[in-house]
Amino acid sequence: MQFDMRALPMVTRYKIVNSTITPRPIAWITSQSAEGIVNAAPYSFFNCVGTEPPLVALGLLKEPVSRGLKNTASNIIATGEFVVNLVCEADAERMNLCSVDAPADVSEIDYAGIQTAPSELVAPPRIATSPVSFECRKVAAMDIGAMQTVVIGEILMAHIRDEFITDRERVYFDTPAMKLIGRTHGSGWYVRNGDSFQMDRPRYDPSRMAKDRAAE
Ligand SMILES: Cc1cc2nc3c(=O)[nH]c(=O)nc-3n(C[C@H](O)[C@H](O)[C@H](O)COP(=O)(O)O)c2cc1C
Structure with missing residues (x-):
């Protein structure tokens, strides 16, 4: 089945990319x-x-009813600063609590009981329990279509908790130990970052092409 994304309602397009x-x-x-x-x-x-420089991209959708900016987008546009904190399994519930539609004058830090630590280069604090936090400065904010703002940010400072650094000199990390979580299909589904496998990147092998031609 094919889906012509141009002809679909927004909610269906959302389902397709989100899942x-x-x-x-x-x-x-x-x-x-x-x-x-x-x-x-x-x-x-x-x-x-x-x-070079280190960049992150964010897709900040507008509020579905008012079509106004979410608080995160308003703040980034107004101040040019934000912190990206990565989420570990232990923080999953607190992270989820922060997705409530809280009024702009309510801080989710208090609402979800989050522990923060000061940032070095930007005003917003980082989340102290996050294995990794990136202090960022807005490089660009683009409204593409009526319902979303895309933000590009430059990472100015990276905080990685000491316990996850296995070799300071060679800058090696124990990423599985961070127990980061991610989003997957449908509403409310998450994945654990615990099922990885290793595969070396191959070099170009011209004999593969020769074999293909011989088989023709
Ligand atoms: C795991 C998760 C991921 C989310 N991802 C997005 C997203 O990429 N873009 C978006 O606009 N909203 C996303 N949301 C919804 C926002 O978190 C929610 O609208 C929140 O209330 C926005 O808060 P703010 O107005 O304080 O920025 C996500 C929610 C959850 C639980």
């Missing part, structure tokens, strides 16, 4: 309003998109 482009890492974003209220919310339309 197939998985697993997605979760950015548990802390941001701060101009009034100084700290906001925390999870976003899984998120990934790294470069390393």
